[in-house]
Amino acid sequence: MTTTSTHAASLTDLLKWTPEGEGKTRQRSQLIILRRPDDVTRELPCVLVYNFLPALLARDLLTDLLRETPTWHRRKWYLFDRQVTSPHTSASSVATEPQEPHNGGGFYFGGSKVRVRPYLPTMVEARRLIEAKVNCVLAERSRNPLESRDPWQGNKTIANCYNGSAEGVGWHGDRLTYIGPFATIASLSLGVTRQFRIRRFPGVQAQRDPLASPGMSRVFGIDLPHNALLLMLPSMQEEYQHSVPRYTPIDPHPLSGNIRINLTFRYSRPDYSADHTPHCHCGVPCELRAVTKQEATLGRYYYMCETDAVHGQGKCSFFQWMDSGVTGSLPPPP
Numbered sequence: 386m387t388t389t390s391t392h393a394a395s396l397t398d399l400l401k402w403t404p405e406g407e408g409k410t411r412q413r414s415q416l417i418i419l420r421r422p423d424d425v426t427r428e429l430p431c432v433l434v435y436n437f438l439p440a441l442l443a444r445d446l447l448t449d450l451l452r453e454t455p456t457w458h459r460r461k462w463y464l465f466d467r468q469v470t471s472p473h474t475s476a477s478s479v480a481t482e483p484q485e486p487h488n489g490g491g492f493y494f495g496g497s498k499v500r501v502r503p504y505l506p507t508m509v510e511a512r513r514l515i516e517a518k519v520n521c522v523l524a525e526r527s528r529n530p531l532e533s534r535d536p537w538q539g540n541k542t543i544a545n546c547y548n549g550s551a552e553g554v555g556w557h558g559d560r561l562t563y564i565g566p567f568a569t570i571a572s573l574s575l576g577v578t579r580q581f582r583i584r585r586f587p588g589v590q591a592q593r594d595p596l597a598s599p600g601m602s603r604v605f606g607i608d609l610p611h612n613a614l615l616l617m618l619p620s621m622q623e624e625y626q627h628s629v630p631r632y633t634p635i636d637p638h639p640l641s642g643n644i645r646i647n648l649t650f651r652y653s654r655p656d657y658s659a660d661h662t663p664h665c666h667c668g669v670p671c672e673l674r675a676v677t678k679q680e681a682t683l684g685r686y687y688y689m690c691e692t693d694a695v696h697g698q699g700k701c702s703f704f705q706w707m708d709s710g711v712t713g714s715l716p717p718p719p
């Protein structure tokens with residue numbers, strides 16, 4: 386474990402996709418590099434496995450995905466009144482086997498239906514091995530009542546392609562839409578090594594560790610080489626944010642050069658499918674998230690309109706707590 390001191394940009398700066406360290410530096414942070422899987426498991430709700438897939442499968446999967454990346458897209462959405470474009474390309478895939486009909490209801494992002502692709506044969510092979518690993522890990526843990534009782538299935542993936550060090554992803558927690566609370570996300574890295582960073586949501590940090598200095602956050606860095614599998618376990622999306630910082634040094638990979646591809650396998654739960662998700666006044670399924678800022682409601686789950694993310698017209702007033710069904714209007718975004 387290595388510790389250095391750095392400055393991380395505020396959440397708002399990072400959402401604007403400024404490189405880490407650029408822009409306003411209101412919060413001081415300590416960067417702790419985790420090099421060993423044991424350190425990762427001790428510090429975070431994560432499991433890291435190096436060289437996870439058989440080497441030939443990892444190579445074939447990377448080759449297949451590299452062929453596909455020219456057809457992947459940059460997501461566009463609105464942040465306040467400004468349109469922003471993701472600094473990497475992505476594609477979503479769903480398993481379309483007959484026993485997975487709930488996936489047929491479709492997926493929405495920012496109020497628009499997401500184009501989904503079928504799994505490639507190499508993704509199907511990787512999925513089976515990842516499912517076995519995830520279910521082994523989950524069997525050793527006690528389950529939260531809100532977690533699915535089903536065996537975990539990697540039936541949906543989001544693939545990201547980072548072409549060179551100028552591409553990355555800013556601080557965020559993954560939406561819980563379709564995957565539900567206390568989700569497990571299995572993240573497979575292919576190609577060039579990039580650093581994955583993790584820190585507590587500031588509101589969660591203040592509650593969990595009230596003695597920590599308020600202006601200081603601990604940021605964990607994990608270098609993810611080709612064929613590393615990182616499992617983000619239940620509570621990770623509720624308590625921590627993650628990012629792939631830009632402008633970090635890159636050591637080219639023999640097959641992919643400066644490109645890193647990341648595949649996140651998720652369990653799209655039948656009980657959280659689009660058909661079971663409340664629809665907002667715009668008529669589209671809501672986004673599901675946990676409260677990560679307000680102390681009084683920290684950890685509660687809520688459904689909210691997310692259409693302005695794509696259309697820039699402002700959210701409709703729909704708001705619903707997941708647990709109690711209480712509805713109301715949200716305060717304006719910060």
Ligand SMILES: O=C(O)CCC(=O)C(=O)O
Pocket residue numbers: 543545554559572581627629647649
């Ligand atoms: O590329 C990665 O490792 C992270 C991708 C990610 O955060 C996401 O797809 O939500």
Ligand SMILES: [Fe+2]
Pocket residue numbers: 557558559627
């Ligand atoms: Fe993410």
